[in-house]
Amino acid sequence: MLLKMEEQHMDQALQATTLTVTGMTCSGCASKVDKALRGLEGVRDISLHYPETTVGVLHSASVTPEVIRETVTSLGFEVTAA
Numbered sequence: 001m002l003l004k005m006e007e008q009h010m011d012q013a014l015q016a017t018t019l020t021v022t023g024m025t026c027s028g029c030a031s032k033v034d035k036a037l038r039g040l041e042g043v044r045d046i047s048l049h050y051p052e053t054t055v056g057v058l059h060s061a062s063v064t065p066e067v068i069r070e071t072v073t074s075l076g077f078e079v080t081a082a
């Protein structure tokens with residue numbers, strides 16, 4: 001999924017990445033994932049509603065899906081789709 005705001009400069013274009021995160025067993029896990037992703041430079045917004053496993057990330061083009069995936073897996077959770 002890719003959202004581009006044509007009227008803005010390229011470096012301000014936002015992209016939406018959706019991933020499925022498994023291994024979150026309580027809202028504490030979910031807030032850990034939420035905080036870590038919000039801490040990434042270039043991330044504008046996170047959509048995470050535990051116990052749903054779908055996580056939406058609104059971010060600038062400088063943030064790659066790989067960085068998002070690695071941030072989640074480094075916390076000990078699994079990304080099954082991105």
Ligand SMILES: [Cu+2]
Binds near residue numbers: 025027028029030
């Ligand atoms: Cu937990």
